[in-house]
Amino acid sequence: MEYSEEAKQVQKVSEYVVAYDFEVHDIIGTITWFRDCRTILYAIIGLYLFGVYFGEKWMKNKPAFKLTLPLFFWNSGLALFSIVCTLRGIPEFLFLLSKPDGFYLVACVGTPHNFATSFWGLMIVVSKIVELGDTVFIILRKQKLIALHWFHHAAVLIICWIGYEYYETAGRALFVNTFVHSFMYFYYAFKALGIKIPKSVSQALTTLQIVQLAAGVFGAIYILYLLVVQGRPCRMHFETFSLGVSVVAICLVLFIRFYKQSYSSSDKKKNK
Structure with a gap:
């Protein structure tokens, strides 16, 4: 399916962001590829585990x-990528959220939409595959690999792909x-260099993840x-919704448990 020039202009130029030429892509073709190649997702998850x-x-x-140094550059690269993603993708989110009934527009209504948002949304899905490399560094450096880490990485990739x-x-x-x-990857980048970062920063980041x-x-x-x-219509597939709710709820419980173990005074004594 090809977009007409008029349709491309509608998705390229908007009140909140103007898409660059490289961000204009075949959305329908990309979606179709992801649907046809879900076995690749399962293969990636299998190889990861x-x-x-x-x-x-x-x-x-x-x-x-x-x-x-490899860990510093790895985390710095992911931090910079996250900043670019945020700057290019979040304007649409904030624009819709500022409207009356904003949450409904964000969660359930497909328009208005922009190529920039779509392109960087695609990049986020791809980045979730790249982020599996975080675990490689943990294993090679013989750090403690907690269940929260590998479950979170695998589950988020599945949700993003199916979504x-x-x-x-x-x-x-x-x-x-x-x-x-x-913020998180810049924190890891500085930590990789051995820079002493106050515990309150780590605690704030964990709190931010829990709030999210x-x-x-x-x-x-x-x-x-x-x-x-x-009884309002919502453009959301049951598979995505049920899987997303389950994973987010499990991750929330695991993050709260991690917070208590890391920052609660009584649990910290036990860990020591």
Whole structure:
């Protein structure tokens, strides 16, 4: 399916952002590819979990790699990518949110829409594959690999991939995630250099992630309210909704548990 020049102009120029030429792409063709190639997603997740399990076994009797500079550049690159994503994608989210009934527009209504938002939404999905490399550094440096880490990485990739297949309008909220990641990856970059960062910064970042997840759960409850109580239509597929709610709720519980273990005085004594 080809877009007419008029349709391209509508999606390229808007009140909140003007798309660059490289951001104008075949949205329908890309969605179709993702739908036809979901087996690739399952293969990636399978290889990732295989690597997590056997990677730790392989490193068990080997000395840890330092990887100071590679880790710094890795995290810095992801931080810069997150900033660009946020700057290009979040204007549409904020523009719709500022309107009357803004949350409904963000979560359930497909228009107005812009090529820039779509392009960087696609880049976020691709980045979730790249971010699996975070785990490689943890394993090679022989750091403690907690369940929250690998579950979060695998689950978010699945949600993003399937969400893009259905081209969910609520995917606009992913740019809130890149906003959080902008701070998070810069924190990891400085930490990789051995720079001493106050514990309060780490605590604030974890709190920010918890707030983000809690907002996701609240959003899901509100969408149910719109559908069931108000009977309003919402452009959201059941598979994405059910999977997304489940994963976000589980991650919220795991993050709260991690927060308590890391920052609660009684739990900190136990960990020591």
